[in-house]
Amino acid sequence: MSIPLTHADRHALGVRARKQLARSAHAHFDLSACPQAPLDLLRDSMRGRIARLVQVKYERMVASAFGFFRGAVPIMAADLACHPNTGITTQLCGDAHVNNLGAYAGFDGRIVFDINDFDETIHGPFEWDVKRMATSLLLAGREAGIRRAARQEAVATFTERYRRSMSEFSVMPVLEIARYQIHRLGHIDPIPAILETAERSTPQRLLVKLTEPARPGTKAAVKNATASRRFRSEPPLLERLGPKEAQTVLDALTPYVRTLQPERRHFLAQYGAVDVAFKVVGTGSVGQRDYCVYFEGWSRAESTDPLFLQIKEEAASAYAPYLPEDASGHTHQGHRVVDGQRALQLTSDPFLGYTSIEGRDYLVRQLNDHKASLDLLTLDAVGLQGYADLCGELLARGHARAGDPVAISAYLGNSDRFDRAILAFAHSYADKTEHDWGLLKKSFKKTK
Incomplete structure (x- = not known):
């Protein structure tokens, strides 16, 4: 069994990572650094799938920009990999977006609300999940017709909660992190409605x-x-x-x-x-x-x-x-x-x-044992804000449980520099997603 790093060593590791990738640099998304065409990446991801159902997948992705985003993980994975990363890794959800959090039944019969989709899970840079979740908040807000200022506020709330939660986890005993529960779920709009749906499911x-x-x-x-x-x-x-x-x-x-x-x-x-x-x-x-x-x-x-x-x-x-x-x-x-x-x-x-x-x-x-998730059709500005706050805490908890909260927290620091950079990235990537969605719609029409 290897000797673990001290708390000071782990903190120093996080601070040194800022030299590898400055916190403000997360704002930068350079499309020219991503040589692979998005629709080519999407087509490559269809290999091995049942041919008669590929059309169904495209139909679901064509339906909305958010639907496209849900099905386009291969595109975002390639785009993220084209840019520098912190080198601070944890177990990623891999497909962190607002509809991949949800309610389900625990073994003791309680309804739990947590990250709930792991098809893309892998050990990788912690910020990849943060960037995908932040982008999904903007896209969900756009689809729900929520004004721009409220969408930006939701992303700012998400990143601030993630950063502050990670700071709290960085000084907690190991087992407290493992057992950490969020007790305010019933007071966060729109979670009560989701939990009620789960009870009936x-x-x-x-x-x-x-x-x-x-x-x-x-x-x-x-x-x-x-x-x-x-x-x-x-x-x-x-x-x-x-x-x-x-x-x-x-x-x-x-x-x-x-x-x-x-x-x-x-x-x-x-x-x-x-x-x-x-x-x-x-x-x-x-x-x-x-x-x-x-x-x-x-x-x-x-x-x-x-x-x-x-x-x-x-x-x-x-x-x-x-x-x-x-x-x-x-x-x-x-x-x-x-x-x-x-x-x-x-x-x-x-x-x-x-x-x-x-x-x-x-x-x-x-299959679907007391499961329920966010309904974008019912989402308003208040709901997006509360949901974003919860997203930040849940994602931080998952990353802290599976990674090193001390190193991540040391990298993030106490200022909002990282938060502002993630918001800028999310704007750029949400726009890119809508552009790629437009390309798919044009291609889809030609093949019909």
């Missing part, structure tokens, strides 16, 4: 949404399954699998179970698989293979006890080509996501794990 509601009564004579996809409901078939977004394909997916649950803690294996063993479907999810993930398994619990004789597990294909992080080979820490991409999620989240899905199917890597988790 139960497996029973998902059962009604995704399944239908099995018609007489319906062929079961799962051998010996006797439940009275089956997945709906609504192609291309939801399609039931036939028995052979379903069995291939179910066979992958055996190695998955070994990635769970023993008591959670016990709980899962009390459910029986009923049906399997292919499901399209999100924006960035469209075109990758995504399966959903419907289980019923055996503990209740007369009422349903549904459980839905999502088996989601994971490719390498979009940041991987621009970082050292050991940045991900894993060769299995599902394992990479699991470890990144556990490092950043305070509480993770109790059924979080990973597996492989026919040579491809997959993440396994519950």
Whole structure:
């Protein structure tokens, strides 16, 4: 076991990083330094995806500038890598934006609000997450029709909260950082509405949404399954699998179970698989293979006890080509996501794990168990401000848990120099995003 650096050493490391990249330099975004054409990067990211669904991904990205931003992580990863970085690394969310924070159920039944999407997670420069989140706040504000001054104020609030929270974490005992909870959620608009939605988002509601009564004579996809409901078939977004394909997916649950803690294996063993479907999810993930398994619990004789597990294909992080080979820490991409999620989240899905199917890597988790996220259509200036404040604290907590809060805080310092630079970057990158979105819309029209 290596001897850890002292607090003074870690502080000095952060201050020295300012010589590598001055805090004010984060404002600089030079488009000419990024030689790769954005649509070429996007097309390259489609390799290996299901061809018939690539059109669906483009349709979702064309719908709005924010939708484009959600699906364009490969473009931003390349753009960030074209510019200098601090060299101060942590576990990145990788796709830090306002809709990738959300509510979900913890193992103890409480509704948790935290970072909640980790497909792109990897060890990299901490400021890459900060820049992506700040840009997303501007784009979300533009989409919601919020005035420019309020959008700028939201980004300033986000960066200030991130900086001040990191300063607090830099002097906390290790276990206090690991256990740190935010107790003011109920007082931050629009979080109460999100939490109320999450309370209603139960497996029973998902059962009604995704399944239908099995018609007489319906062929079961799962051998010996006797439940009275089956997945709906609504192609291309939801399609039931036939028995052979379903069995291939179910066979992958055996190695998955070994990635769970023993008591959670016990709980899962009390459910029986009923049906399997292919499901399209999100924006960035469209075109990758995504399966959903419907289980019923055996503990209740007369009422349903549904459980839905999502088996989601994971490719390498979009940041991987621009970082050292050991940045991900894993060769299995599902394992990479699991470890990144556990490092950043305070509480993770109790059924979080990973597996492989026919040579491809997959993440396994519950599908939509009490999940809810921000609705941009209901967002106003007050809500954006409160949400931005929370984004800063949650992102700082994740980075502090998984990285070195002393070095990051020492780099940031006590002034607003870094904050102002990030705001300038976010303006430049939001404008660039809207320009790239325009290019995609033109290209999309030509191909239709």
